[in-house]
Amino acid sequence: MTTIDKIAPQGAADSKLPVTLADIRAAHARIADAIVRTPTVISETLSQLTGATVYLKFENHQFTAAYKERGALNRLLLLSPEARAKGVVAASAGNHAQGLAYHGKRLGVPVTIVMPQTTPTVKVMQTEGHGATVILFGEKFEEALAHARELEIARGLTFVHAFDEADIIAGQGTVALEMLEDAPDIDTLVIPIGGGGLFSGMGTAARGLKPDIQLIGVQAELYPSMYDYVKQANLPCDGDTLAEGIAVKEPGVLTRRFVAELANDVVLVTERALEQAVSLLLQIEKTVVEGAGAAGLAALIEHRAMFAGRTIGLVLCGGNIDTRLLANVLLRDLARSGRLARLRIRLQDRPGALYHVARIFHEEQVNIIEVYHQRVFTSLPAKGLITDIECETRDEAHLNRLIVALGTAGYEVTPVELA
Numbered sequence: 001m002t003t004i005d006k007i008a009p010q011g012a013a014d015s016k017l018p019v020t021l022a023d024i025r026a027a028h029a030r031i032a033d034a035i036v037r038t039p040t041v042i043s044e045t046l047s048q049l050t051g052a053t054v055y056l057k058f059e060n061h062q063f064t065a066a067y068k069e070r071g072a073l074n075r076l077l078l079l080s081p082e083a084r085a086k087g088v089v090a091a092s093a094g095n096h097a098q099g100l101a102y103h104g105k106r107l108g109v110p111v112t113i114v115m116p117q118t119t120p121t122v123k124v125m126q127t128e129g130h131g132a133t134v135i136l137f138g139e140k141f142e143e144a145l146a147h148a149r150e151l152e153i154a155r156g157l158t159f160v161h162a163f164d165e166a167d168i169i170a171g172q173g174t175v176a177l178e179m180l181e182d183a184p185d186i187d188t189l190v191i192p193i194g195g196g197g198l199f200s201g202m203g204t205a206a207r208g209l210k211p212d213i214q215l216i217g218v219q220a221e222l223y224p225s226m227y228d229y230v231k232q233a234n235l236p237c238d239g240d241t242l243a244e245g246i247a248v249k250e251p252g253v254l255t256r257r258f259v260a261e262l263a264n265d266v267v268l269v270t271e272r273a274l275e276q277a278v279s280l281l282l283q284i285e286k287t288v289v290e291g292a293g294a295a296g297l298a299a300l301i302e303h304r305a306m307f308a309g310r311t312i313g314l315v316l317c318g319g320n321i322d323t324r325l326l327a328n329v330l331l332r333d334l335a336r337s338g339r340l341a342r343l344r345i346r347l348q349d350r351p352g353a354l355y356h357v358a359r360i361f362h363e364e365q366v367n368i369i370e371v372y373h374q375r376v377f378t379s380l381p382a383k384g385l386i387t388d389i390e391c392e393t394r395d396e397a398h399l400n401r402l403i404v405a406l407g408t409a410g411y412e413v414t415p416v417e418l419a
Helices: 021-034 044-050 068-077 081-086 095-107 121-129 141-155 166-182 197-209 225-231 255-262 271-285 292-302 323-336 353-363 396-408
Strands: 040-042 053-057 088-091 111-115 133-136 188-192 214-220 265-269 311-315 340-348 367-374 384-392 412-415
Touching: 021 068, 021 166, 021 197, 040 166, 044 053, 044 271, 044 292, 053 166, 068 095, 068 166, 088 095, 088 141, 095 111, 095 121, 111 121, 111 141, 121 133, 166 197, 166 311, 188 197, 188 292, 197 214, 197 255, 214 225, 214 292, 225 255, 225 265, 265 292, 271 292, 271 323, 292 311, 323 340, 340 353, 340 396, 353 367, 353 384, 353 396, 396 412
Parallel strands: 053 311, 088 111, 111 133, 188 214, 188 311, 214 265
Antiparallel strands: 040 053, 340 384, 340 412, 367 384
């Protein structure tokens, strides 16, 4: 087992960070009765697949299906009576909004959430369902954030940042306290990074408990904002990522200090690895995880040699994924594994042509799901025909046997590949 070299601090790092292990322990005592102490469980199958010993902490089992409740609740409990009476305001279209709204309602604290006008209706409804007042403002998150800060001043509200506040960071750090109490042999934590609040809190707690523990941050390849900071890189930060929960263009002013001081490394993961990780967690662990929540497993998949032989702790930090998107991810994973395929076959447009092709599918015991004929929009002669057949096979080897059988029968076959 190799030691992962620590990244060099980038100048802004400060060993006198404003959150300590004692702060995190105090936060845990404060919030423990009102959150779920989610299980930390070893995954034998994922351990075999990755070559590491893999522990999972199921933060997707929180009431709002995300760890964000911890920091939000800690922040609310530390408000003065006057601040509680006036209420809080935040800008968020995700898990922070729901965590703050849920615990605000429990505590009788009025919560106002500003969201961009482009926020999906389901997220607005979920946040309102937890008792918050939702204001839609602006096209981009930055505009919603600016409006929230205006409301803070105009209405005398307390602004609660999603990640860049000490009390929020302390609350998120309670995840690591529980993990290392339940699985003290963990020697490496792999933690998703968006704004950096979870990494900052968990890193502080873990390093305080086990000074030699390895701390690895993970970002989506399309949003490498913290990676750019600690690596002094300049990668572009934009795109439509599955891990929207960590799609942050600008890391926190405070949290970047924690990451630079505490992280052994920050790695990037591709969209394909994120999709595979979401699918594996559903198939193997029977648990629904959003893209950001699967980022840790995606890192183990894509950087296998880095983690081989280590005892890894992964946080499934959220489970709020759109069901249609989840279905699409699962189908794409089936296609990449060869269990679902679309074959483009050139036929002659004559009676019985499709029957003879279907007979080969039957002989190879391949299930036909859909058939698409194309006669007009094709470069073939008028008597030519292109047919796309969607089919279900046992695995990639089974699919390859079908393709060989079709070729042997004289058919021109082209698999339609995914991006």
